[in-house]
Amino acid sequence: MNDILDAILQRRAVKLFEPVDISPGQREQILNAARHAPSSFNSQPYKLYWVGSAAKKAAVAKLCMAQTPAETASALVVAVADIGSMLATAQGQVEWMRRNNFAEAKIRHYERTARIGRILFMPGPFGIFAAVKRALFRLLNLWKTIGMPPLSRQELLKWATKSTALACQNLMLAAEALEFNTCPMEGFDRSRLSRYLELSCRYHEIVMVIAIGKKSRAYVEPPQWRRPLHATVTVL
Ligand SMILES: Cc1cc2nc3c(=O)[nH]c(=O)nc-3n(C[C@H](O)[C@H](O)[C@H](O)COP(=O)(O)O)c2cc1C
Numbered sequence: 001m002n003d004i005l006d007a008i009l010q011r012r013a014v015k016l017f018e019p020v021d022i023s024p025g026q027r028e029q030i031l032n033a034a035r036h037a038p039s040s041f042n043s044q045p046y047k048l049y050w051v052g053s054a055a056k057k058a059a060v061a062k063l064c065m066a067q068t069p070a071e072t073a074s075a076l077v078v079a080v081a082d083i084g085s086m087l088a089t090a091q092g093q094v095e096w097m098r099r100n101n102f103a104e105a106k107i108r109h110y111e112r113t114a115r116i117g118r119i120l121f122m123p124g125p126f127g128i129f130a131a132v133k134r135a136l137f138r139l140l141n142l143w144k145t146i147g148m149p150p151l152s153r154q155e156l157l158k159w160a161t162k163s164t165a166l167a168c169q170n171l172m173l174a175a176e177a178l179e180f181n182t183c184p185m186e187g188f189d190r191s192r193l194s195r196y197l198e199l200s201c202r203y204h205e206i207v208m209v210i211a212i213g214k215k216s217r218a219y220v221e222p223p224q225w226r227r228p229l230h231a232t233v234t235v236l
Pocket residue numbers: 011012013014015067069183184185186187188208224
């Protein structure tokens with residue numbers, strides 16, 4: 001447990017890297033840790049693009065406004081919230097349940113829940129379903145305690161962004177544990193980078209780009225400041 005705390009407390013956003021290789025095995029460990037993050041309904045609504053080849057890394061770094069962490073990193077990971085993968089994810093889980101001999105009743109229950117989830121989460125053309133569902137939920141909420149699911153496309157992307165951000169933090173801590181350093185970045189040209197990765201504006205939104213590498217010996221780390229605990233925490 002102390003190793004985990006150490007990784008959390010040691011992690012810094014490093015702004016200058018020196019050239020090192022990240023082996024395919026290390027890359028897999030880092031990405032594997034990312035996908036082990038918790039996600040809403042275990043829906044894992046994200047895609048991670050690992051950009052490691054020199055030419056592609058240079059192109060993506062340029063779209064990160066040529067920031068030094070991007071320019072000097074060994075690899076860049078573009079983390080994308082993805083609301084278009086729900087059906088494929090549910091099918092993947094059903095196949096996994098069958099391979100692992102889950103009871104047929106359990107599989108059917110999961111399929112039913114996943115179908116209801118997809119219907120609930122479908123904004124429909126021009127957000128029409130979303131408006132109807134919002135009205136129904138508001139009505140129901142008058143006498144029942146219920147949570148409001150994400151209904152519009154914007155709400156769905158926000159919903160997917162939460163799970164994506166957790167995967168990003170896992171990724172950064174895994175990199176730290178393997179003695180690499182990282183820098184999360186939201187300074188990038190969203191539309192150009194989306195076009196470069198051939199993303200769909202309907203289903204995808206780039207959440208952040210993470211630069212990964214080894215901290216340069218020339219890098220002078222600034223002291224780390226955090227708001228005091230009492231300013232961010234309320235104990236009830
Ligand atoms: C969502 C997000 C976006 C960020 N974007 C950038 C960025 O574009 N460029 C950059 O140099 N650092 C970026 N950072 C890093 C922050 O500046 C850094 O985490 C913060 O100053 C605290 O420093 P520390 O992580 O070393 O404690 C970003 C961090 C987060 C979480």
